[in-house]
Amino acid sequence: MARPLKANLKQQFISITETNSTTATAWLEKYKWKLEDAMNAYLSNGGVAGEIDETNKGVTLNDIDEDLVKIYEKYQDGQNKEIIDIDGTFQYLEDLGIDPEDMISLTLSYFLESPSTGIFNKSSFLTRWNNEQINNLKDMKVYLEEYQKRINEDMKEFEKIYMFTFDFIKSNRIDKTVNYELSISYWKLLFNQRPEFQNDTWERLEQWFKFVEDEYKRDFSKDSWKMFYYFVKDIISQDPKEFKDYDEMSAWPSVIDEYVEYLRENQLLIE
Structure with missing residues (x-):
């Protein structure tokens, strides 16, 4: 098979499964570069068999x-x-x-x-x-x-497990979003661990949960999941009453802007 074609198949495999180049090559070679067969086998195997972790490499x-x-x-x-x-x-x-x-x-x-x-x-x-x-x-x-x-x-460790959670709770590797109800469940689990996210900040989080559940009702992308963490850490927890550091001209995901507007419309945010 021509090298450009193999490269294209490998890129398709990586794009769909979100795995690495080494794993993609191994699975495609195993199934004689038949993309559909390789992907089906990989995903039916939980998307884990053949996955190469450099820290575990060579372990017997x-x-x-x-x-x-x-x-x-x-x-x-x-x-x-x-x-x-x-x-x-x-x-x-x-x-x-x-x-x-x-x-x-x-x-x-x-x-x-x-x-x-x-x-x-x-x-x-x-x-x-x-x-x-x-x-x-x-x-x-x-x-x-x-x-x-x-x-x-350790906030840095907490941030790592927060970021890990998005891919962990996806239905499968092909999905690009996480169900909004499932997201709420894990936000409650995660943010409840940190003292800086309690009291007034937790009240704002409960308003967020209600907004997502009653108004937004859409699944969350990885970027929205990530940026919501920074919104909670850098905006809500710093000033739960007024969100003084919030700038609607900043590059927040639209769902966050919609949430702030929701608070204003319901007279829940002091301006």
């Missing part, structure tokens, strides 16, 4: 603690042993004593670089825990509780 079972391997194998998917699927994830959380609806469940997914809700990649699972020299459920729980504290105390 010989490098991993045997007890940790046994933990992974307890939860691995019966059909695809490269992942822990939804059933295994629920059992893993239950054995850890973690409520799937609790923030620490999201922290676990962030720590293990979960590609989507309910999925853990074998390579990341084994490597991340092995790097921390943890090979039992009790120590995993202790580590996660300490890690959660770091996220709650």
Whole structure:
């Protein structure tokens, strides 16, 4: 096959699956450069098998603690042993004593670089825990509780997990947006962790949730998700009463401008 055609197929694969060049090449070569077959196989596999993480590259079972391997194998998917699927994830959380609806469940997914809700990649699972020299459920729980504290105390860490969440909660890799109701659920989960987002700021967030649910009723792009975080951090939390640093001429997503207008129309924002 001509090199320009291969490059075009690879670019299409990357554009649709949002994976990297190395992974795209590997899957296309596996399916003899048949784009549809390669994408279907990749996505049906959870979009994780074959994914190459540079921090995990070269890791073999010989490098991993045997007890940790046994933990992974307890939860691995019966059909695809490269992942822990939804059933295994629920059992893993239950054995850890973690409520799937609790923030620490999201922290676990962030720590293990979960590609989507309910999925853990074998390579990341084994490597991340092995790097921390943890090979039992009790120590995993202790580590996660300490890690959660770091996220709650460090704004940079909090920002990282916030940005991670958008891709994590997408229905699949092809989607470019996240459902607005699901977005609200995760905003409540995330912003409730930080003290600077409580009291008057939380009141504004509740008004945002109501605006999105009752008025906006549209899904959110990655850019809108990202910019809303900065709007909360730099505008709302700095001056919840008046939004004195808000400039409607700045490049905020339209949904944020609509929210501010909504507050003004309902006499909820002092000017």
